[in-house]
Amino acid sequence: MHKENNLSKNQQIIFDLINKSSEPLKAYTILFNVQKKGIKAPPQVYRALDKLVQTGKIHKIESKNAFVACRSSSCEISKATAFSICESCEMVDEISDAKLTKYLSSFSDKKGTKYKRFNLEFFGLCKKCK
Amino acid sequence: MHKENNLSKNQQIIFDLINKSSEPLKAYTILFNVQKKGIKAPPQVYRALDKLVQTGKIHKIESKNAFVACRSSSCEISKATAFSICESCEMVDEISDAKLTKYLSSFSDKKGTKYKRFNLEFFGLCKKCK
DNA sequence: TTAAAATTTGTTATAATATAACACTATGTA
DNA sequence: TACATAGTGTTATATTATAACAAATTTTAA
Ligand SMILES: [Zn+2]
Ligand SMILES: [Zn+2]
Ligand SMILES: [Zn+2]
Ligand SMILES: [Zn+2]
Numbered sequence: 001m002h003k004e005n006n007l008s009k010n011q012q013i014i015f016d017l018i019n020k021s022s023e024p025l026k027a028y029t030i031l032f033n034v035q036k037k038g039i040k041a042p043p044q045v046y047r048a049l050d051k052l053v054q055t056g057k058i059h060k061i062e063s064k065n066a067f068v069a070c071r072s073s074s075c076e077i078s079k080a081t082a083f084s085i086c087e088s089c090e091m092v093d094e095i096s097d098a099k100l101t102k103y104l105s106s107f108s109d110k111k112g113t114k115y116k117r118f119n120l121e122f123f124g125l126c127k128k129c130k
Numbered sequence: 131m132h133k134e135n136n137l138s139k140n141q142q143i144i145f146d147l148i149n150k151s152s153e154p155l156k157a158y159t160i161l162f163n164v165q166k167k168g169i170k171a172p173p174q175v176y177r178a179l180d181k182l183v184q185t186g187k188i189h190k191i192e193s194k195n196a197f198v199a200c201r202s203s204s205c206e207i208s209k210a211t212a213f214s215i216c217e218s219c220e221m222v223d224e225i226s227d228a229k230l231t232k233y234l235s236s237f238s239d240k241k242g243t244k245y246k247r248f249n250l251e252f253f254g255l256c257k258k259c260k
Numbered sequence: 261t262t263a264a265a266a267t268t269t270g271t272t273a274t275a276a277t278a279t280a281a282c283a284c285t286a287t288g289t290a
Numbered sequence: 291t292a293c294a295t296a297g298t299g300t301t302a303t304a305t306t307a308t309a310a311c312a313a314a315t316t317t318t319a320a
Contacts, residue, residue, distance in 0.1 A: 107252070109223075
């Protein structure tokens with residue numbers, strides 16, 4: 001019986017919470033919300049988050065220290081992430097743009113160096129806030 | 131006598147330190163290194179950092195919670211920042227690439243929304259580490 | 261020049277984010 | 291089975307960042 005790509009109990013609880021959320025969740029907000037399910041301490045949350053990030057189920061929004069579920073068809077297990085972030089309402093959307101992904105994935109700097117991963121964060125006002 | 135775009139004493143001390151550094155500096159590393167100059171507490175460091183970021187003299191590397199001096203001719207007071215980050219030696223370089231800046235500054239998402247600022251971080255191995 | 265306004269500083273305390281370390285349990289593999 | 295790998299629970303602590311308040315300095319403009 002080989003291992004399916006299944007999540008462990010804590011990983012599933014935390015993924016479900018993030019996946020249902022319409023906004024990025026912070027680690028301690030997550031902790032507070034899963035305490036009734038038996039997850040009581042920060043390391044339990046951070047370990048699950050680490051694993052979910054590694055496997056591309058969620059992403060960390062670095063400028064906010066918060067986490068969102070992956071919604072992209074082109075991020076390719078987190079090698080190529082792009083987000084739009086509203087500076088007014090804090091809403092975050094993952095950008096799925098094959099052309100953008102291709103452009104950045106093939107980018108090479110002035111020394112000709114190519115990179116194996118990127119993370120891009122756009123800031124502005126979302127449709128609702130404009 | 132109008133205000134030149136000069137830095138205050140603490141701002142200058144902290145900028146000099148970051149500017150001389152060949153690697154990103156963290157806030158508490160900075161604090162430790164400027165204590166002999168009379169800057170004794172975290173708020174003094176964070177206030178100077180905030181101001182230096184606002185004025186585009188330095189940038190925060192979000193994935194590392196660390197700060198580097200601006201070295202770009204095309205970041206336009208931090209509206210368009212791009213960095214390469216070595217996953218082995220932790221080296222960070224600001225990318226100055228007019229074409230990249232132009233491409234991303236004019237990017238609009240599927241709803242036609244444009245953004246006023248972006249931050250891009252590339253990850254890989256630097257020349258030395260390859 | 262002088263008084264109000266804005267900025268910067270110094271200081272103490274505390275909030276928010278993240279990891280170390282260790283003992284133990286569950287699951288996958290041979 | 292037995293070994294390895296991954297996940298869990300727990301306590302303590304490290305790291306990053308801000309709140310709040312008083313004082314000093316610099317800028318602006320009457
Ligand atoms: Zn994704
Ligand atoms: Zn908004
Ligand atoms: Zn710059
Ligand atoms: Zn390197």
